[in-house]
Amino acid sequence: DAAREEGRAAGIAEATPVSTLDTIMDRGSMKCGVKESQYGMGYLDSATGVRSGLDISYCRAVAAALGLDPDTDVEYIPASGSDRFEKLAAGTIDVLIRTTTWTTSRDASLNADFAGMNFFDGQGILVRGDRYDEATAMNSAANLNGANICVGIGTTTEGNMQDWFSSRGISFTSVPVADAAEATAKFIDGSCDAFTGDMSAMVAKKWQLDNDGSVVDDNGDPVAIWIAQELMSKEPLGAATRDMDSDFKDVVAWVWYGMVTAEEMGVTSSNYAQMATDACALNADGATTNPGMCRLLTENLGLGTADNMLAGTWMQAVLDAAGNYGEAYDDAFCDGTYDGVSGSDAMTGCLISRAGTLNALVSEGGIQYAPPMR
Numbered sequence: 001d002a003a004r005e006e007g008r009a010a011g012i013a014e015a016t017p018v019s020t021l022d023t024i025m026d027r028g029s030m031k032c033g034v035k036e037s038q039y040g041m042g043y044l045d046s047a048t049g050v051r052s053g054l055d056i057s058y059c060r061a062v063a064a065a066l067g068l069d070p071d072t073d074v075e076y077i078p079a080s081g082s083d084r085f086e087k088l089a090a091g092t093i094d095v096l097i098r099t100t101t102w103t104t105s106r107d108a109s110l111n112a113d114f115a116g117m118n119f120f121d122g123q124g125i126l127v128r129g130d131r132y133d134e135a136t137a138m139n140s141a142a143n144l145n146g147a148n149i150c151v152g153i154g155t156t157t158e159g160n161m162q163d164w165f166s167s168r169g170i171s172f173t174s175v176p177v178a179d180a181a182e183a184t185a186k187f188i189d190g191s192c193d194a195f196t197g198d199m200s201a202m203v204a205k206k207w208q209l210d211n212d213g214s215v216v217d218d219n220g221d222p223v224a225i226w227i228a229q230e231l232m233s234k235e236p237l238g239a240a241t242r243d244m245d246s247d248f249k250d251v252v253a254w255v256w257y258g259m260v261t262a263e264e265m266g267v268t269s270s271n272y273a274q275m276a277t278d279a280c281a282l283n284a285d286g287a288t289t290n291p292g293m294c295r296l297l298t299e300n301l302g303l304g305t306a307d308n309m310l311a312g313t314w315m316q317a318v319l320d321a322a323g324n325y326g327e328a329y330d331d332a333f334c335d336g337t338y339d340g341v342s343g344s345d346a347m348t349g350c351l352i353s354r355a356g357t358l359n360a361l362v363s364e365g366g367i368q369y370a371p372p373m374r
Contacts, residue, residue: 020094020248025308030068032059033079033093037180039204040333040351041099051076054332055097057322058118064321065255065314080179082154085110088242095252096240099198101156113249116256117238120358120367122231123160124199126206129224130217131193141228148173150183150192157196160233188214198235202227203352247305254303257370258315262324264361265293268340269323272297272316296373329354
């Protein structure tokens with residue numbers, strides 16, 4: 001019996017894959033699959049080489065939680081709509097944080113497991129005003145009959161668009177594109193009358209095109225572009241790890257939950273050290289002053305692997321690298337002046353406001369909510 005148990009244990013050990021977390025620590029760096037073209041989520045400034053966006057902050061936060069240097073130990077690897085899951089399955093990337101929608105088929109059929117949802121989005125459509133006048137169309141995609149619409153290959157937007165238009169008896173022609181750059185080029189040269197994708201991407205694209213003046217008519221005159229009022233789908237966007245990689249997935253998920261919890265508690269990138277000291281201090285009765293905050297900022301909460309447990313101060317490292325959720329959102333979409341504690345209404349200069357949206361904290365009527373950190 002003892003021999004049989006020993007053999008069984010050895011078989012389980014051989015069958016259990018090495019945790020990606022251990023692989024990352026042995027390598028000394030993390031490979032994060034990202035976008036480079038969507039301002040606010042994953043954007044690479046070609047002139048400066050600086051990356052920005054909510055997804056980039058999430059990558060930095062995960063690296064920091066592992067004890068890596070988020071400035072030097074993260075390798076950003078472009079992942080397109082058509083190859084992102086192949087890169088994840090093949091190990092080309094360790095984690096996918098690239099405006100990826102959590103769906104049933106992706107969760108069940110692909111070698112992927114979804115972690116923290118860092119943005120709740122919906123599908124929108126951007127339209128050239130010289131092809132479909134906004135006022136005539138009544139700001140509605142329902143009046144785009146016969147439109148040529150650019151849509152990314154391998155994205156949920158393909159199926160959503162087919163469902164939305166066909167169910168309403170609206171004819172259209174799908175123009176498949178490999179990525180946002182190709183869609184933008186076709187939108188600018190008029191091959192596409194419209195361009196569909198996540199609403200956050202459409203807002204960012206309109207901002208870009210309005211500012212660079214690249215959309216013109218046959219006479220070279222500027223074209224007004226508009227975004228239809230409808231949201232065609234639910235698009236919870238978040239991080240994905242490989243299946244059967246639970247230790248690493250737990251870290252990726254709880255990093256996001258930690259950032260949300262920190263904002264709920266008023267812990268920011270500038271006050272976390274003092275908050276940890278104050279929270280863990282003993283009161284007059286000899287009890288911890290703020291047990292929940294003390295746990296968040298000084299305990300590993302069981303995260304990590306047997307060989308690579310997270311440091312007790314992992315959340316402090318996350319806050320130092322990316323701030324709390326509100327700070328990361330403000331850096332991505334607003335002017336970067338948010339104090340991390342005053343709520344969505346205090347954010348200014350926002351390309352996409354968080355106030356009144358699903359991305360607000362539950363306390364503000366949104367759905368960003370973290371399970372208990374204990």
